[in-house]
Amino acid sequence: MSEIKVNKISPRTNCGTVTLGDSGDSFVIPSGATITNNGTQTGFGREGSVNWQTSIKTATFTAASGEGYFCNTSGGAFTVNLPSSPSVGDIVAIKDYGSSFGTNNLTIGRGGSNMNGSASDSVRSTDNESLTLVYADATKGWLAVEEGTGFVGETFITASGGTITCCGDYKIHTFTGPGTFTVCSLSSSPAENIVSYMVVAGGGGAGSAPGPGSSDAAGGGGAGGFREFKNTSDPYSASPLNGNPGGTAITVTATAFPITVGGGGAGGPGANAAGAKGADSVFSTITSTGGGRGRNNGGPGNRQGGPGGSGGGPSGGGSGVSGGVGNDPSTTPAQGNPGSPHSGSPDVYGGGGGGAGGAAADSPNGNPAADGGVAVTSSINGTATTYAGGGGGGGSPAGPGGQGGDNPSGPARGGGGPGGNAGGGGNPGSDNTGGGGGGAGGLGGTPGGNGGSGVVIIRYKFQ
Numbered sequence: 001m002s003e004i005k006v007n008k009i010s011p012r013t014n015c016g017t018v019t020l021g022d023s024g025d026s027f028v029i030p031s032g033a034t035i036t037n038n039g040t041q042t043g044f045g046r047e048g049s050v051n052w053q054t055s056i057k058t059a060t061f062t063a064a065s066g067e068g069y070f071c072n073t074s075g076g077a078f079t080v081n082l083p084s085s086p087s088v089g090d091i092v093a094i095k096d097y098g099s100s101f102g103t104n105n106l107t108i109g110r111g112g113s114n115m116n117g118s119a120s121d122s123v124r125s126t127d128n129e130s131l132t133l134v135y136a137d138a139t140k141g142w143l144a145v146e147e148g149t150g151f152v153g154e155t156f157i158t159a160s161g162g163t164i165t166c167c168g169d170y171k172i173h174t175f176t177g178p179g180t181f182t183v184c185s186l187s188s189s190p191a192e193n194i195v196s197y198m199v200v201a202g203g204g205g206a207g208s209a210p211g212p213g214s215s216d217a218a219g220g221g222g223a224g225g226f227r228e229f230k231n232t233s234d235p236y237s238a239s240p241l242n243g244n245p246g247g248t249a250i251t252v253t254a255t256a257f258p259i260t261v262g263g264g265g266a267g268g269p270g271a272n273a274a275g276a277k278g279a280d281s282v283f284s285t286i287t288s289t290g291g292g293r294g295r296n297n298g299g300p301g302n303r304q305g306g307p308g309g310s311g312g313g314p315s316g317g318g319s320g321v322s323g324g325v326g327n328d329p330s331t332t333p334a335q336g337n338p339g340s341p342h343s344g345s346p347d348v349y350g351g352g353g354g355g356a357g358g359a360a361a362d363s364p365n366g367n368p369a370a371d372g373g374v375a376v377t378s379s380i381n382g383t384a385t386t387y388a389g390g391g392g393g394g395g396s397p398a399g400p401g402g403q404g405g406d407n408p409s410g411p412a413r414g415g416g417g418p419g420g421n422a423g424g425g426g427n428p429g430s431d432n433t434g435g436g437g438g439g440a441g442g443l444g445g446t447p448g449g450n451g452g453s454g455v456v457i458i459r460y461k462f463q
Helices: none
Strands: 067-071 078-081 091-096 106-109 122-124 130-137 141-148 158-160 163-167 170-175 179-185 194-200 226-229 256-260 281-283 286-288 376-378 385-387 455-461
Touching: 067 078, 091 106, 170 179, 194 281, 194 286, 226 286, 281 455
Parallel strands: 067 091, 078 106
Antiparallel strands: 091 130, 106 122, 130 141, 158 179, 163 170, 170 455, 179 256, 194 226, 194 455, 256 281, 281 286, 376 385
16 A cells, blocks of 8 residues: 655646545545634535534524524513524534423524425424424425424323323323323423313103104203313324313323213103203213203293203293203303204204304204204314214104204214104213203103213323
8 A cells, every 4th residue: 555645735727626546446544533614614514413502592593503592581572583594505503402392492484495395483482392404405495304392301100090092192091981080190390290181971861752643852961061271292183172272271290180071960760850060060060951851741840951061952832942051150161052942843853952162043943853953073083073963853753853963864963862753762971971861852852862971081101
């Protein structure tokens, strides 16, 4: 092997170019040797690396390519502005220094370029996040190539109770009956100890119809109260009743939490009997109230649906009768809605029970029975599922029974049972949905549908 020893290699012309070897050649840097770059490198590429700044950032600043920044939002939210004229391959990294992004968000200003194809800034709200961004092109702009929330000594919630399933990095505890949610250990990130939850009470039972001598139909049961809270960092799709912000957050501790799952109210038995109110469901300080009872034809002044999480429907046999009051007692957001009024003529049809997604509407022309109030949909269990639909009112010779929970055909959506046709009994609400029972149709003296039982679901990050 030949060896050349010189102190400096320069091009033959001023500001010329020195070429080392030919295409395909390899140059070996021996172990222990050091290459110092006092100029500007081009064509080498960074291979995803950054130089981390030693000063902690606590206020808005503009990032430079090739730099990583420790950002501490403990003293308040601020913004990191990305370079305004980036080149392909530019790279910027950030790290949540104070474990505080969940409390005081860090905004990444796009600097005029897209972020993952969108012309919008990015708000970072996950504690302990690490994020590396690389500029790809004008179309996609800045793309995340590394993202995580890990840190040395990180721990997560461990717990037992109910039926446990997993969805990505989250565990889901589903209680379809009484039990205990026992927290054995906590997360080292305080924000992750705020659990997502859904608490649904039992649906109200529907009224039964008078005997063969009366066409008056019975009212459907109201849906069980529905309450949900989604941790800000949890990625599932919550219902419109998600209580974050404005609702009640539950920060768990290492203790046992008794769980109560409310049963559905019984439908009115025999001839001309009111249904029973659904039972409450409870998790920690959260109580969802059972659905209001659907009414029978109890004579003047006694046809109004019962109050509850959602109100029950009134019976036929009298116009100007209101449905049961929903969201009783009051919660924020509202846990339910009222049953339908009864104002049409002929007045023999049954009113619908209220649902979590909306009040039950009166029959448009007084002939068909009123439908139950609409349900809501949540993916807290890992699958989009509907809950807390109201029971349909009972039908009469003038029209069929009402649909349960806004479902024109097929199984009851949100668990609300359809009302029975003339001479037929009401259909039950589906268990573990909080659906109201369907009212019995007139002429038959048949029973009302039972309300569906409730459910409690708790979800948290476990890895």
